[in-house]
Amino acid sequence: MRLVVVLAVAGLLLWRMMVSGVPAPTQQRAAAVEQTPAGALTQRGADRLQAALSPQEDPESDDEQAAPAPEALRQAFQQNPTDPEPLLQTAPRLLAADETARADAMIEMAVRLRPADPTVHLRAGRFWMERGELEQALRHWLLTLEADPTATEAIFPLMRELADEAETREVLMPLAMTPPSWWPAFFADLAEHSADIGAVRAFYELRTAMSFEPLTELERKHYIERLRREGRIVEAYLAWLNGLSPERRWELGLLYDGGFESEPTGWGFDWRMQGDETVLVNYTKTYGINGDQALHVLFREHEGPMAEVAQPLFLDPGEYRLSGRYRADRLATRGGLRWIVQCVQPDQSLLEESQRFLGSNKWDTFEVAFAVPASCDLQELRLVSVDEFGLSRAISGGIWFDEMRVRRIPPPAATQPSVVEASASVEPTTVPEADADAAEVAEETLGPVATVLGVEGEVLVTQAGRYVMAREGRGLELGDRLITLEGSTAVLEYSAGCRQVLNANRLLTINGSERCEPSESSDD
Known part of the structure; x- marks a missing residue:
């Protein structure tokens, strides 16, 4: 208990010196703290706080949301001199009045009072950002995240402000080179919300070129998705290719993994597969396949929109042929299923559709020719249900697909060279x-x-x-x-x-x- 009183008295004495401009205490003065009556120091510290606030007093206002009046801050400090809240509220007032030295001292004292409090560090970081001391601000935000990993919603937008401006971006670059555990989540946030694609690219390139830690899947995924949204399809495709493991590169083609041998990641230019309680979508074994697995879509009285089975395609303008093998197993639906190839960027339009799949059959082949116009930068292959009459009806049964491939049909020899x-x-x-x-x-x-x-x-x-x-x-x-x-x-x-x-x-x-x-x- 005696230690708490001593700390409180020492804090009050330091506050008094900060708001009155008195130099830091010497060792002799600090040693005299224990002989100083706590009540007297508390009163004098409160008087100094009142004096510091007096030039910035606001006129009376009816606004209930207005900042606390100086008198209220003085009283709060007098009642609990170990509470950093009055300090945190006083510092911006002093800063607004160009009392920067005293404002700085207030913030530093608040941090000393609660060195492990993430909220104090968060507000201290905001103060230093307002002061233009960005490295100081970042230091407090790092301490905030260390103390409270869930504080990302408050910290990431502030860090994003720094990343978006070329003049302030460099303060974050050491973090990209030696990334902390939360860095991938911050980069994902940056890729999703940054106003400047240049900021996203700068940190991505720094991570790939100079970082001691390998790029994570989360970072690459969000970078590629941002590039796609920006219409930078070539750049996105190359970033995705560079992230594939040597094993997964075996499945590369104009259609990726048409044999369904590797579990889909659901991002980049891989398959997107999403079922629900009435649609099972998976890769599994069956008879008559080439390889270890085939795509199986099983319906259990499914109603409503078709489950997602799709893959983005990056094809040059020209003529192509989609082919594959399929086996329907008591597939009962009004219109059947079919594959469609559509343009999705910059505008969405249907390029071609396959035959309908319905009923039951042994393994058979299908193919469909389609053309990609010069105006289409990104395409998509998607399995859809056919509803010719606009009538919803449950789908039951299943269908298998294997050995799917997209091949380019070579142009005539007389085509203009390019x-x-x-x-x-x-x-x-x-x-x-x-x-x-x-x-x-x-x-x-x-x-x-x-x-x-x-x-x-x-x-x-x-x-x-x-x-x-x-x-x-x-x-x-x-x-x-x-x-x-x-x-x-x-x-x-x-x-x-x-x-x-x-x-x-x-x-x-x-x-x-x-x-x-x-x-x-x-x-x-």
Whole structure:
């Protein structure tokens, strides 16, 4: 009890010195605290608080929500000198009156009184942010989160303000390089709510390039979703590819994991599968499949909208063919089920739909041709129920799918030569036109348009609708897509004799013969 009284008296003495501008106590003065009557110090400290507040007294107001009057703060302090609340309310008043030194001292004393109180640190951080002392503010917010991990709803918006401005962003960068446990949640919040995609990208690139901790799935997921919302589809696709494990890259193709061998993640360019109590959607074994698993959708007198079975597609403009195998098992519904391919960005429109699946049958095949227009940046494949007459009826039974694939139908040889390239920086590389003679020769040439001359790191190339690792000497034909992952490069040699270097994080689609400088300048 004696210790509490001593601390209270010492706190009152410190407050008195802060509001009156008296220097910090010497050791001799501090030692005299125990001989000072507590009541007298309390009264003098309250008088000093009143004096500090007097110049900032507000006129009388009928507003019940107005800030406490100075007299109320003085009385609160007099009643409980160990309560930091009067200090926390006094500091902004002093700051507004340009009494910055005294305001700073008030905040520092409040923190000393309650060093483990997350609310005190939160309010101290706000004070220092108002003062422009951002590192001080961040230090208090970190202490807030350490004391109360649930304080993210209060802290993250404040940190987001710092991240959104280029001038204040750097104060958070050390956290990105050595991220605390809550950093992925903060980055997800930033990706979801930041007004500036540049801020999101800056921290993502810092995490991937300089952090000692690997990027988490939560961070990559929210980064990709933000890029998609911004219409930066190439950038989103490359970020997703770079996050795939070597095992999951085996399932890469224009349609990802069409054999349903890996459990879906539900984000990026993977399958989105969501059932409910009347629809079971899963990957499981059955007879007649190619591989270990197939997609099974089982209905138990389901009514209402179809459960989600869908995958985003990133396809270049051109002609494609969707194919697969299916087996219906007493699938009873008025209109049946079918796959649809639709454009979803920038505008939604139906591109094509498959045959209807209904009843029962042994394993059979299906296919549907569709075209992706140049105006469609992002597509989607989705399983839907057919309701031709607008009548709702329960669906029962099940259906299996396996060996689904999307392949590009090569354009005619006479197509105008072009190379379409995009990168994670969103700025496509412009390659000069070849001369007319070279273009004519290329149109008449059969076989590969280009050859992979050299590879460093992991480079992917399409093959019959799937991605495989690119190797030196591999020929590239019309419609082939070449992707260099992070830290990788590729060198291509075209049939006209010129060369092109594809740096890291690039995507190149060959839609015709080369468009680059003649061979005499290709070695630069």
